[in-house]
Structures are given as structure tokens and as C-alpha cells.
Amino acid sequence: MSRIGVAFDKARADGRAVLVGCMPAGFPTVEGSIAAMKAMVSAGVDVIEVEIPYSDPVMDGPVIQKASDIALAGGVRTADTLRIIEAVAATGAPVVTMTYWNPIEQYGVDAFARDLAAAGGTGLITPDLIPDEADEWLAASDAHGLDRTFLVSPSSTDARLRMTVEHCRGFVYATAIMGVTGARSQTSEAAPILVSRLREVTDLPVGVGLGVGTGAQAGTVAGYADGVIVGSALIRCLLDAPDPAAGLTALRALSAELAEGVRHPQR
Amino acid sequence: MSATEPAPAGQLPDAAGHFGRFGGRFVPEALVAALDELDAAYRKAMSDESFRAEFDALLRDYAGTPSRLYPAHRFSAKIGAQVLLKREDLNHTGAHKVRNVLGQALLTKRMGKRRVIAETGAGQHGVATATAAALFDLECVVYMGEVDTQRQALNVARMRMLGATVVPVTTGSRTLKDAMNEAMRDWVANVDETHYLIGTAAGPHPFPELVRDFVRGIGVEARAQCLEATGALPDAVAACVGGGSNALGIFHAFVPDEGVRLYGFEAGGEGVDTDRHAASITGGTSGVLHGARTYVLQDADGQTVESHSISAGLDYPGVGPEHAWLHDSGRANYLPVTDAEAMAAFELLCRTEGIIPAIESAHALAGARKIAPGLAAELGREPVILVNLSGRGDKDVHTAGEYFGILDKEQ
Numbered sequence: 001m002s003r004i005g006v007a008f009d010k011a012r013a014d015g016r017a018v019l020v021g022c023m024p025a026g027f028p029t030v031e032g033s034i035a036a037m038k039a040m041v042s043a044g045v046d047v048i049e050v051e052i053p054y055s056d057p058v059m060d061g062p063v064i065q066k067a068s069d070i071a072l073a074g075g076v077r078t079a080d081t082l083r084i085i086e087a088v089a090a091t092g093a094p095v096v097t098m099t100y101w102n103p104i105e106q107y108g109v110d111a112f113a114r115d116l117a118a119a120g121g122t123g124l125i126t127p128d129l130i131p132d133e134a135d136e137w138l139a140a141s142d143a144h145g146l147d148r149t150f151l152v153s154p155s156s157t158d159a160r161l162r163m164t165v166e167h168c169r170g171f172v173y174a175t176a177i178m179g180v181t182g183a184r185s186q187t188s189e190a191a192p193i194l195v196s197r198l199r200e201v202t203d204l205p206v207g208v209g210l211g212v213g214t215g216a217q218a219g220t221v222a223g224y225a226d227g228v229i230v231g232s233a234l235i236r237c238l239l240d241a242p243d244p245a246a247g248l249t250a251l252r253a254l255s256a257e258l259a260e261g262v263r264h265p266q267r
Numbered sequence: 268m269s270a271t272e273p274a275p276a277g278q279l280p281d282a283a284g285h286f287g288r289f290g291g292r293f294v295p296e297a298l299v300a301a302l303d304e305l306d307a308a309y310r311k312a313m314s315d316e317s318f319r320a321e322f323d324a325l326l327r328d329y330a331g332t333p334s335r336l337y338p339a340h341r342f343s344a345k346i347g348a349q350v351l352l353k354r355e356d357l358n359h360t361g362a363h364k365v366r367n368v369l370g371q372a373l374l375t376k377r378m379g380k381r382r383v384i385a386e387t388g389a390g391q392h393g394v395a396t397a398t399a400a401a402l403f404d405l406e407c408v409v410y411m412g413e414v415d416t417q418r419q420a421l422n423v424a425r426m427r428m429l430g431a432t433v434v435p436v437t438t439g440s441r442t443l444k445d446a447m448n449e450a451m452r453d454w455v456a457n458v459d460e461t462h463y464l465i466g467t468a469a470g471p472h473p474f475p476e477l478v479r480d481f482v483r484g485i486g487v488e489a490r491a492q493c494l495e496a497t498g499a500l501p502d503a504v505a506a507c508v509g510g511g512s513n514a515l516g517i518f519h520a521f522v523p524d525e526g527v528r529l530y531g532f533e534a535g536g537e538g539v540d541t542d543r544h545a546a547s548i549t550g551g552t553s554g555v556l557h558g559a560r561t562y563v564l565q566d567a568d569g570q571t572v573e574s575h576s577i578s579a580g581l582d583y584p585g586v587g588p589e590h591a592w593l594h595d596s597g598r599a600n601y602l603p604v605t606d607a608e609a610m611a612a613f614e615l616l617c618r619t620e621g622i623i624p625a626i627e628s629a630h631a632l633a634g635a636r637k638i639a640p641g642l643a644a645e646l647g648r649e650p651v652i653l654v655n656l657s658g659r660g661d662k663d664v665h666t667a668g669e670y671f672g673i674l675d676k677e678q
Contacts, residue, residue, distance in 0.1 A: 055571040056444065056556065058451040059295050065438055078568045101293055102555040106569030128293050128555075132283065153297035155458065160299060175297060 002147050003094040004122045004170045007046050008205035008226055017222035017262040020207055021045035021255060022098065022231035024053045025084045026076025027067040028238060034087045036238060036251055041093045043252040044259025048088050049125065049229065052081050052099040059100075059127040063232035066239060078107050082119045089120030096149065096170070098125040104137075113140035123147025123170050131167035138167065149173050149207075152198065154190040165202035171227060172198060176210045192224045218261030228262050272487050274480055274519065279592065284472020284559075286592035292471040293555045298451075301458045306473040308378050313480065318377070322370055329402070330358050330365045332484065336492035336653075341619035342632075348639035349649055350632075351501065352656045353489045353517060356624065362658030363485055363513045364395040368464060370481030372399035375462040382406040382461045386450040388415055388443035388509070389580035389627065390422025391658055392466030397431035399464075407431040410449040412442035415579050422662050440573040443583045447557050467510025468587035471558030475587050482516030489653055490520045501653040502642060503528040507630035508601065509545070509581035511590045513657035522598060528642075531590060532634030534576035535603030545574035547586040548594050548601040556585040562594070577606040577666065578626040580658075608633040610670055613660070625658030626666065632656075 001009070011018045021040045027033050037048050053068035053076055060068070081097070089095045097116060104112050104124070116124070123146040129137065131150055141148050147170025152161055154175075165172055176191035191208050198206050207227030212218055214233075221228045237254055241247030279286045292302065312318040326332045335354045343350045355363040375383055383405050387393030393409040400407035409426055413435040416423050426433050439445035447470075454463040468478040486504075493501050504521055506514035508531040521527045536544030544550055547562040554563035556571060564572040564584035574584040593599035609626060612633035616624050624632060635652045642650035660667065668674040 054569075055439065056448050058448050058557075059455065061452070062438075069439075072570060100555075102563070102565070102569040102571075104569075105555055105560075106565065106567065127295055128558075130292065130294070130296055130299060133291050133293060151296045153295070153300075155297055155300040157300060160296070164296065175295075 002122050002170050004047060004096060004147055007094050008171060011046065012226065015265070017225060017265060018046045018207070018227040019044065019218065019259050019262045020047040020049050020227050020229040021234050022049040022051055022229065023235065024051045024064065024067045024071050025081040026053060026071035026074055027235070028070055028244070029074055030076060030080050030084060032244060034084055035248065037088045038091055039248050039252050040234065040255045041088070041091045043255035045255050046093065047227070048093055048095045049231070050081060050085055050088065050095060050097050052078060052097065052103050054100040054103060057100060061232060063235050063239065067235045078103050082115050085116065085121045086119040094122050095120065096122050096125060096147070098127065101126060101129045109136045110140045110143065113144040113146055117144040117146055121146070123149060125149040125173055127151055131164055134167065141169070151175055152194065154194050158197070161197060162201045165198065165204060168204055171205040171207050172202065173229070174198060174206055174208045174225070176208050191221065195224050215257035215261030218258045219264045219266045222262045222265035223267045228258070230258055272484070274483060279589070280472065280476055284476065286589050287595060289560050289591040290472060290475060290588035291560055292558060293560065294471045294558045295455060297455050298458065298471070301454070302471055302473065304378060305374070308374055309473055309477050312374055312377060318373065322373055325369050326366060326484065330369060332358060332366070333488040334358055336489060336496060338496065339620050342616055345615060345619055346636040346639050347643055347649065348635060349651045350635060351493060351496070351651065351653045353485060353653060355485060355513065355655060355657045356622070356628065356659035360391070360395045360398050361661065362391045362395065362625065363482055363516055363655070364392045364466060365398070366484060366516070367466070367478050367481045367512060368392070368395040368399040371462065371464045372403045372405065375405060375464070376403055378462065380460055380462045382457070383464045384408045384410065384450050384453050384461055385464045385466055386410045386443065386446035387466060388412070388446070388582055389578065390415065390419040390426070390662060391580060393431070393433070394422050394425045394429070396464050396466070397426040397429035400431060401429045408453065409433050410436050410446040410453070412436050412440070412446045414441040415443065418579055418666060419662060444571060444585070451557070467512040468515045468589060469510045469557060469559060469561070469585060475559065475589055478512050479515045479519060479589060482512050483519040485513070485516035485655065486518060486520030489517055493653060497651060499651070500524055500527050502646060502650040503530055503638065504653045505530045505532065505631045505635045505638070506655040507581060507627045507657065508533050508586060508590060509583050509627065510585070511587035513655050515587060515589055517653070517655040518593070518599060529593070529599035530634055530638060531599055531601045532604045532630045533601055534578055534581035534630060535605040536575040538605055539603045542572070543575035544603065545576040545582050545584065546603040547584060548590065549603050551584070559588045561588040561591045562586050577609065577670070578630065580625065580627040581630065602634060602637070604630045604633045604637065608637070610667070612636055613667060614671070622656070623660035623664070624656055625660050626663045628655070628657045
């Protein structure tokens, strides 16, 4: 079983959800992103999701777009992302990578899988790669023992849910609302329905993302999902801070609040 | 002859939207249901006589097609070829794009959706979409890069007059690609009630096929008009290629005619050997952008590179996947035309024919001028070149005026 699977099993045994925290690689700098991710781990984030910055992130809202732009303007390369993953994986926390497909295609699918595995990454979350187009990735992830997390959505048909989970390994990513990433005052009513539909077709852990920004919201999502995925709210801690130290302080505080939230599932 | 004659069966793409290794669907799962719904509605409509009759009537009575084929004698004499202009610039709204928007607006109604969104570069597709939205009583939101709203201010006003909301996009390079990103984000969030009326033969399946089929009437008409006017098919067909809808529109009916050379002219900007151009096929590499695998201007890490062209409508770092396929298969030839070459052809058409072309279309005219000597040498006679005059130049008067330095100071 992958390190992600172990994390989900352990959390399930503890009667809580896994907290997945997302941060773009190279934001605000390569070293700054390593420090941020390590701070998240030390404050209670269970799994780190490293997003490879991409010039055209169509699934992401303004916060991740801005952070990605800052990372790219700083000159971050795909090879730097691998270095970041290696540094964060050394903490012992599972590190999963989220990426739009083109950077992987340009690196070389098998070469990236090989180097990701060597860096200690657990696998990929692929927001714009559906299993229908994923033959090369299916083969490469098998060859290098990596997890595959495809997304499902409230609009997915039952047939597509079944097909998609058959191709997933590690966990499934349920997009809670129809829309791009970004913290919202309310998470959706569609999410619990989607998760219960997933329970009918798979035993894989289900992570729910898009919209969570507070400990209370994390507790609500933990009530029906195995993993709570938070991105924009954590990133905003760094974006809004007057200086890097204040950013890390805010990031630690929110991480701790969310970690507390996932320990109090609201059922 | 019908503008809505269906494409012959058995052609690409396959059922999953692949043109060889290009095309497909590289999209969030959240959009798959909507793409499937669109695909089903489109196939049902194309096999439905009443849909085709309605579309035909609109194209004829509202858009003014078939557009004329005009032998441009004075321009021809200057370039050493017999040039036949397919006058898409005379369509309602001033470009070929009206064909696509009428088809998609009809589909939107059939799907029971009440809102359309669109991206636009030069503003031509935005104006066409706003026009169709007014005609069909649909809510309309147009995403336009902030840079483009400035270079095409007149079209912004036209869209607003037609009742559309124009949203200036301030992310990334603030041009067409970023407008497309914003439109995709809107679509993901509002997909139940909204149709994304994509403006070119690009994006995820079924858009490349659907848009092509809605504009392929250009070539169906032109082929028959050429035969009638000259008794033969043309030696070559020339069109500009940004996303590539006008080029596919005029190429597609000629693809089986092996003797007819197909030429797509990309925006070479300041030259494909510089970093300021928009020639995705001649200056790019295979990658994934906006939902499909195609040729993309990108760096070694797969980050999209900003494109440049004097023509806002060609200023896009990708290209429709069918063009990528036509290039790889060798059936069509793609060549770059620089800003300067395009503007010289723009001026020549103005002065010889009294026609102000869109700067996009001027790339096709410049391309025809470029290939004429070689074709003449090869054929041993003056070649016949069919050029898609895909749009009129009213929107470009300010850009051209600045380029040629003919504006009075206070303007």
C-alpha cells in the first residue's frame, strides 16, 4: 500500500479525516515553498499536495492563479518541483503532486514517473487528464508504482464514476462544487451526495476539495469524507502577509485549525 | 449546394475526437457531461432535416450566404496569379464567424440552455456571438483579454450595443488564450444553464468537429462557385490560421481533391526566428492546450509562451487539432506570414480592389502573393488561387492607420 493509503487507514482507525494541504511549487520561491510545506506538516497537515505551477490553470481560481504566476515569474522549473517534493517527503509526510497535463507531457510521461518515484512522491492528481486520455500515464504509474488520483464531479454519471474509480489508486478526488478552486463561505450540498454515490462503487478513500477554508468547514467535510483538501485558504496566508515570517505564522495557525477540524467530524 | 451539407462519413475525427495523435479531451471531469450532452445534441441536429433547414434559412436570409466569389483582377495582376476571393467579409457581422455562432446558438436553444459565453480576440467572434444571442434571446457574456479590449474598442462597443456583457480579462498575457481560460472557468461553474460558444475549431471534442461542420459551407460553396466560374477547381486554396476555423471552413470540402493544394498562413509576427510570433505549427511543438493535443507555443517545461501578431484574431499560441493533423499528414502546408508582409498585402488590396480586409485575412492575401511565383513555375502558367477573405477590415482601421502613420495627430 502507498504511503497515502497508510495515512488514510491510520486516520480512519482514529475516527478522523486526513488533512491534505496544497501549495504551488516555487511559491513564493523554491526555498520559501519548502519552508511553507514543512511548516504545514509540523502544524498537523497529514498529506502535502504540491501543485506544479502552470501558465493556463483552467480549474483554478484567482488565489492559485496568482500564486502560480508568482512561482513562474520566479523562474521555477519542473525539475525544481521534483527537488521540492524530495525535500518535503524527507519529513515523512506523504507528498502527492497535482499537475495539469502539459508539463508532464513535455517532461516525458515515463521519465516524470520515474523521477517522481525517485524523489519520494506518491503519485499524481490530474485535474485535466481523464482516464479516457490517460493510457500513457496508466502504464507509467504502473511501471513506477505511483498512485493515480483522477477527479470526479457532481455532474459525473454513475457510469463515469465507476470507470474513473477503476482507474484510481491511492484515493479519489471529489470536486465538491461545480467551479474553480477558491475558499467559499459555504461548502456545497452536492458534496455529501457525490461521496455517497462514490461509496456505492469503491472502497478507495475519498478526498473532498474546493472551497474549504476554516476548521469548522473542515469538520463538516470530515463528517462524510476521508480526506479534506485545502488549497486557496492556505495559500492566501502567504499572499496576504506583510512579510514571509508573518505568512508562515498565519499558515501554521490555519493548518493547526484545520487539523483540529478534521479531528472533530460533524456527522 | 447547401451550406449545411454534412461532412462525408468515415472522416476524422474518431468517436473520441482524435485526429491521429491530436485532439481528444484534456478537460476537467466536471465538463465531460456537458461535452457529452453537446456531442449528442450536435449529432442529433445534424441528422435532423428540420435543424438543417432552419440553419440553412438563417444562413441565407440573416447572414447573407452563400457569400460571393469575386475575381480580384487588379490584385491578381499585381501578384501574378488569378485570385478568387471568397467574400466572407460581406456576411452579416463582417466575417465567416457568423456561420458558427448561428449553428451553435440553434444548438443552445435545442439543449434548453438560456445563457451563452464566449471568448474573443479581435472581437469578431464576440460580436457574432452577441448578435446571435440577441437574435435568439440568450443571455451573453463575452470574455476578452484586456489588451484586446483596448486594440479593438469599437468591437467592445458593438457587443455592448447588442446587449452582451463584456468582461475584460486581466490574467496572464491578457489576450485570447487568457480569455479562453476565463470562459472555461465560467463554464465549469455554470455548466447546467450555459453553453460555451467556442469561436474556433479548437478546444475539447466535439468542438473542433462541430465548429468545422458549421463553417465547412464556405468550402462547399466556393468549390461549386470555382467550378462554375472557371470550369475547374483552383490550383491552391489559401487561408489565414489562428485557431483555424476559417481555414478549415474553406479547406474541408477540398481535402479529397488531391490536385488542390491547401495553404494555411500563420501569423509570423516579427518573424518565426524571433520570440514574437503566433505561428503554432511552424514555430511550436506538440502539446496540450485548452482541452486538446495540438501544436502549441511553449517552453521546454510546457508553459505556454505568449504569442504576438499585429492581428488580434491570430494572436493565439495554439491551433485547432485538425490543422495539426493536416500538417502532419502532409495534406495541407503551413507557412508563416509576418506582420509586415500582411500589412503590405492589406494595403495592396485596399488600393487595387477598394476592399479593406481584416488584418487576419490580409495574412492569406500575403500568403497567396508569396506562393504565386513558385506555383506559376511549377505549373507553367498563371495559377488560380482561391483566397478566403474571411473578414472585413473596419475593426482594424485604427491599427492600420497607426501602422501606416496616416492618422491625424489628435485622433
